[in-house]
Amino acid sequence: MQLFVEQLINGWALGSLYALFGIGFGLVFSTLGILNAAHGAYASWAAIVGYYVFQWYGVPFPVAVLCGVFGGGILAILVDQIGFQPLRSRRMGMLGALITSIGFWIILDSLAGSATGHQSLAFPASSYPNAMVQIGPLRVPQMQIIIILSLIICTIAIHLLIQRARIGAAMRAVGWNDVAAAISGVNSRVIILLTAFMAGATSGLAGVLGGIATSNVSYTLGEGLMLKGFAAVVVGGFNDVRGTAVAGIMLGIIEVFVAQYISTAFRDGVTYTLLLAFLIIRPRGLFGSANFSRA
Amino acid sequence: MEALFDFWAAYGSTVTFAMANAFFALSTYAVLSTGVLSFTTVTFAAIGGFLAAQMVGQFGLHVYLAFLIAGIGGGLGAAVVASLFLRLESHWMALASLALVLITRVTALNTPGLTGGVNGLVVPVTISQFELFVLLTVTTLVFYRLHNSWYGLASRAVREDAAVASTMGISPYRIQFTAFLISGAVGGLGGAALAFTLQFISPDTYFIGIAFTMIASTVLGGSFHWFGPIVGALIFTALPAAMQAVVPAVEDVAKGVVLILIMVFLPRGLIDPRAIGLRRAAKRRRDIEHEAEKTHA
Numbered sequence: 001m002q003l004f005v006e007q008l009i010n011g012w013a014l015g016s017l018y019a020l021f022g023i024g025f026g027l028v029f030s031t032l033g034i035l036n037a038a039h040g041a042y043a044s045w046a047a048i049v050g051y052y053v054f055q056w057y058g059v060p061f062p063v064a065v066l067c068g069v070f071g072g073g074i075l076a077i078l079v080d081q082i083g084f085q086p087l088r089s090r091r092m093g094m095l096g097a098l099i100t101s102i103g104f105w106i107i108l109d110s111l112a113g114s115a116t117g118h119q120s121l122a123f124p125a126s127s128y129p130n131a132m133v134q135i136g137p138l139r140v141p142q143m144q145i146i147i148i149l150s151l152i153i154c155t156i157a158i159h160l161l162i163q164r165a166r167i168g169a170a171m172r173a174v175g176w177n178d179v180a181a182a183i184s185g186v187n188s189r190v191i192i193l194l195t196a197f198m199a200g201a202t203s204g205l206a207g208v209l210g211g212i213a214t215s216n217v218s219y220t221l222g223e224g225l226m227l228k229g230f231a232a233v234v235v236g237g238f239n240d241v242r243g244t245a246v247a248g249i250m251l252g253i254i255e256v257f258v259a260q261y262i263s264t265a266f267r268d269g270v271t272y273t274l275l276l277a278f279l280i281i282r283p284r285g286l287f288g289s290a291n292f293s294r295a
Numbered sequence: 296m297e298a299l300f301d302f303w304a305a306y307g308s309t310v311t312f313a314m315a316n317a318f319f320a321l322s323t324y325a326v327l328s329t330g331v332l333s334f335t336t337v338t339f340a341a342i343g344g345f346l347a348a349q350m351v352g353q354f355g356l357h358v359y360l361a362f363l364i365a366g367i368g369g370g371l372g373a374a375v376v377a378s379l380f381l382r383l384e385s386h387w388m389a390l391a392s393l394a395l396v397l398i399t400r401v402t403a404l405n406t407p408g409l410t411g412g413v414n415g416l417v418v419p420v421t422i423s424q425f426e427l428f429v430l431l432t433v434t435t436l437v438f439y440r441l442h443n444s445w446y447g448l449a450s451r452a453v454r455e456d457a458a459v460a461s462t463m464g465i466s467p468y469r470i471q472f473t474a475f476l477i478s479g480a481v482g483g484l485g486g487a488a489l490a491f492t493l494q495f496i497s498p499d500t501y502f503i504g505i506a507f508t509m510i511a512s513t514v515l516g517g518s519f520h521w522f523g524p525i526v527g528a529l530i531f532t533a534l535p536a537a538m539q540a541v542v543p544a545v546e547d548v549a550k551g552v553v554l555i556l557i558m559v560f561l562p563r564g565l566i567d568p569r570a571i572g573l574r575r576a577a578k579r580r581r582d583i584e585h586e587a588e589k590t591h592a
Binding site for chain 2: 029033035037082083086087090094095096098099100102103104105106107109110111227230231234265266268269272273275276279280283
């Protein structure tokens, strides 16, 4: 029983990382209409920034995380303005942005490889809270609690921002139809920049926390998050952050349980089969709205 | 002459890979030219590749027969995929096809009896560059004929506006289904071509790498004409080799930069029939204005 609960928490923490990453990926897809292949690189780079800020300046843990998050956001804005903005004015749709994002993916991964010296770096144990927390009979690593709480806070905050705040309404309007949004007085340029930053920052947070928790700071970090985060977005319905959060946690728990109780060989198979099943049976995802369409 | 031989020794394999990639690019183009963005070519290539490798390795069939079976296998796979996927909206379709690529690899990893699993398969035979060239030429001829047929016209109509096409008596579903069948057959051929070229295939051979290579090739070369994907595949395959010769230190970075630059400055690709048409029209307009001015004067 204790093993079961411990694995449940393990899965929940792992899934929270997928979900955090997925929220960023989904924001870009639903608001900007871009299938961004470079998104995984934001997470890798956020982790790298966090790592080097700590190594060079010895800053405390929260500052290192914040720097990484900020780095992810800035990187997302740069990629958007260099790679996607020129295509927007030409109405190239999803295809052009997909190709430039592949270009950025190649560049950023290659640079990340150089930055980490083509190996996997690990945050030193002194740089983050690595004690165990005693909850009844369970011992839970502090990092897992931080990850789980981060997802809950981010999901609530971003959900409220998108659904309640004026700026969120503007984001939804741009996602639905940017020309109509511009006619009704939305400054779509600002919204695009803001969305890109938020997406990069959220995925960056997943990158930094994941890099610390799995002791892996390299370009493979982003790739792993990308594949599973993508699954979380699709299963959850990409125009609702709550769906992504729930689906991400679910996928994490399923993954850990399949590995624990069935076989590690089927771990990815179950995730992706679930993904395909959702796409075919319920393409709008767990929470997605039915009338999604984009010309 | 000596220099030419050296050049061929160094870059001959690049040309072979470019031809294999051209199949994938054409397969992507087949569906893209009816307005469907799909990565499923990777799945069809995996079907074709493993099928061909097994046919030759296990049953000792001739290479040509293996190609035929690979094409048919890819086509059958495409029929299944199309009947499931064509109900989805375009964005979902792109996501679903990407998911299928991920699933393909996991499936290939977990069916070692068919695919060799993690260890992969050694393909005992190879094909000559000339045979591959002939096969690509024949495939290209088919695309050329299709482009100028009723089907080609209908597919362009469906791509531009499916609703308008259906009011003119074209069924978008049937056109896109046919496109998937063509994509599957060509993808299967490409998978077999890659298997016979590499002579070793594993689940990782048919994965995201191919997906992005082929889509980049197609869009780079131009997705509005059958010649585009071939040019794109050639450039995209030669690019890493060229970059290695020019800037070996930052080879990958340079490749990415070139990709972005082409996309930003030539978003419709290198081969763009519309740009050629527009240029002609502009010239004609200028000529007419010129004439008019002359008569006024």
